[in-house]
Amino acid sequence: MVFHEALTHAQLRTSSRCPAPRRFGARAPSERTTALALPDPTDAVVSISWQEVSGGTITTEQGSGVLIAPDEVLTAAHLVYDAAGRAVADAVATSDAGGRPLRAAEASVHAMPLADWTRVASAAGDFAVIHLATPLAGLPTMALGSGFAGGAVTVTGYPAATGGARDSLAEVLAPVAGSSGILQGTPLGAPGDPRGASGGPAWQAVDGVATVVGLTSSANGSMGFFVGLTAADVAEIDAWTAADHAAAAPVVVVPAAAPVAAEPQPAGASPAIAALAAAAAGLPAVTSRPALDAAMSRVVSLLARDAAALGAGAGFDDVAADALSVLGDNGRHRNLAAALLEGVMWGHAGGDVAGSVGAVAAVDSGVLSYAASERGVHAGARAGALLLASGF
Numbered sequence: 001m002v003f004h005e006a007l008t009h010a011q012l013r014t015s016s017r018c019p020a021p022r023r024f025g026a027r028a029p030s031e032r033t034t035a036l037a038l039p040d041p042t043d044a045v046v047s048i049s050w051q052e053v054s055g056g057t058i059t060t061e062q063g064s065g066v067l068i069a070p071d072e073v074l075t076a077a078h079l080v081y082d083a084a085g086r087a088v089a090d091a092v093a094t095s096d097a098g099g100r101p102l103r104a105a106e107a108s109v110h111a112m113p114l115a116d117w118t119r120v121a122s123a124a125g126d127f128a129v130i131h132l133a134t135p136l137a138g139l140p141t142m143a144l145g146s147g148f149a150g151g152a153v154t155v156t157g158y159p160a161a162t163g164g165a166r167d168s169l170a171e172v173l174a175p176v177a178g179s180s181g182i183l184q185g186t187p188l189g190a191p192g193d194p195r196g197a198s199g200g201p202a203w204q205a206v207d208g209v210a211t212v213v214g215l216t217s218s219a220n221g222s223m224g225f226f227v228g229l230t231a232a233d234v235a236e237i238d239a240w241t242a243a244d245h246a247a248a249a250p251v252v253v254v255p256a257a258a259p260v261a262a263e264p265q266p267a268g269a270s271p272a273i274a275a276l277a278a279a280a281a282g283l284p285a286v287t288s289r290p291a292l293d294a295a296m297s298r299v300v301s302l303l304a305r306d307a308a309a310l311g312a313g314a315g316f317d318d319v320a321a322d323a324l325s326v327l328g329d330n331g332r333h334r335n336l337a338a339a340l341l342e343g344v345m346w347g348h349a350g351g352d353v354a355g356s357v358g359a360v361a362a363v364d365s366g367v368l369s370y371a372a373s374e375r376g377v378h379a380g381a382r383a384g385a386l387l388l389a390s391g392f
Contacts (some may be wrong), residue, residue: 041210042168043097044140045200047158048075048130050092062164064157064200065093066142066212070135072241074144075199076215076227077128080109093132096166097139110240126217126227129237131244140210142203144238146231148213150174150183155226157200157216159188164196173202173214173226183214187224202226269307272316272392273300276344279386285379292376295336296383299344302326302337316392320345330366330373338364339373343380348388356381 044067051060065075073093110129156168173183188197202214214226229237277300280286286296302323310319320341327338342360351359360367360377367373 039140040097041140041142041203041205042154042156042166043095044142044210045156045158045166046073046093046095046136047164047166047196048073048079048093048199062158062160062196063198064196064216065130066156066201066203067136067139068129068141068144068212068237069241070137070139070141071132072244073130073132074201074212074215074237075128075130076217077126078217079199080128080130093130093136095136095139127215127229127233127237129240129244131241142201143206143209143211144229144234145204145206145211145213146229146234148173148183148202148204148228151204153185153202153204153213155185155188155197155200155202155216155224157188157197160196161188167197176225181228181230182217183226183228185224185226186222187216187219197224269303269310269314269316269319272387273303273307273319275390275392276300276303276383276387279383279390280379282386283379283382285375285382289372289375291336291372292340292379295340295376298337299323299327299341316348316387317345320348329364330370331364335366336372336376339367339370339376340380340383342367343377343382344384344387345380346377347381347384347386348392349384350388351381353378353381353385 046065046067048063048065049060051058061079063075063079065073065079068074109131150173152170152172154168154170156166158164158166167188169186169188171185173185176182176184183202185202188200197216198218200216201212202216203210203212205211212229214228216224217227218225277296280296280300286292303319306322306326307314307319310322314322324338324341324345327341328335329338329342339360342364343356346356346359347353357367357374357377367377
């Protein structure tokens with residue numbers, strides 16, 4: 001994984017309106033200290049590390065992020081996904097607040113998948129949220145702000161040039177001409193070596209509350225580029241964190257005062273679709289391949305949509321056949337969702353998993369032209385067989 005890599009476009013110059021950066025925390029002689037020690041907002045900024053394996057060599061990479069909740073870290077999308085679109089595994093968030101190293105392993109990742117952080121024109125989606133399996137309790141968090149179009153901020157992160165220590169810089173960011181939501185300023189770290197600061201916040205105090213208005217995205221020599229958060233970005237981030245917390249919330253069962261007899265209703269295909277999703281989630285042949293995993297998610301979504309449209313009287317086989325008519329086949333192009341569903345239908349009908357590819361190829365010969373489609377048929381057949389074995 002790369003981060004803070006030099007951009008390929010011509011180096012941009014900082015606006016002449018931007019004053020020279022000032023190191024955050026330097027106090028003028030006339031300033032007075034107070035007896036009350038207030039929380040340091042930069043304690044919300046964490047270091048993110050993970051390991052990558054390439055050619056048999058294991059390397060440890062580092063970036064930055066900021067706590068927006070005790071169990072949610074906002075960071076740059078390019079830190080959590082590699083070039084193949086795979087999420088990093090076992091990322092660790094660490095804070096050096098008060099000299100106390102606190103660690104929390106990554107549990108799940110949300111990110112904008114289309115961000116291209118290497119090009120200023122399309123880097124606006126370079127943000128992600130890491131949901132931590134263990135909250136970093138006792139640390140401050142920062143709020144989210146949107147619509148920042150330039151001005152005074154504090155940039156905080158863990159650049160490699162500091163030896164892994166947290167650093168902050170007070171400066172003025174200016175919009176990049178011709179871009180949407182991209183700002184420029186001075187990056188953290190040594191000139192030409194700003195690695196590690198990616199994902200760190202550009203923040204302001206708004207009504208006394210430390211508020212993230214942007215994130216460090218990349219650098220080109222002595223020029224840093226920052227992603228400004230829009231209202232839509234903040235809404236997306238809020239939706240991700242709400243989904244995380246809803247999934248983690250305990251289910252409280254309140255017994256009814258008295259059972260009410262009701263006419264039995266046909267369950268339709270919905271329980272079978274849920275069982276299929278659960279079966280696929282337990283198959284490494286699906287989950288270890290991002291393309292197949294995404295295709296299976298599409299299949300499940302399409303099945304659920306068709307089940308709702310066809311009504312409770314439609315069985316799983318009817319719904320699957322209807323969904324397949326929408327998906328088409330592999331005759332003219334690779335269609336992983338169709339290959340998976342064809343395999344599911346074969347396995348659910350009691351067909352032999354080992355012979356699934358040949359059986360499906362008899363009606364959809366295109367699967368033989370794509371190795372990924374063949375794998376999809378086989379994985380789908382295994383999921384279908386599990387569905388059948390579970391009583392659906």
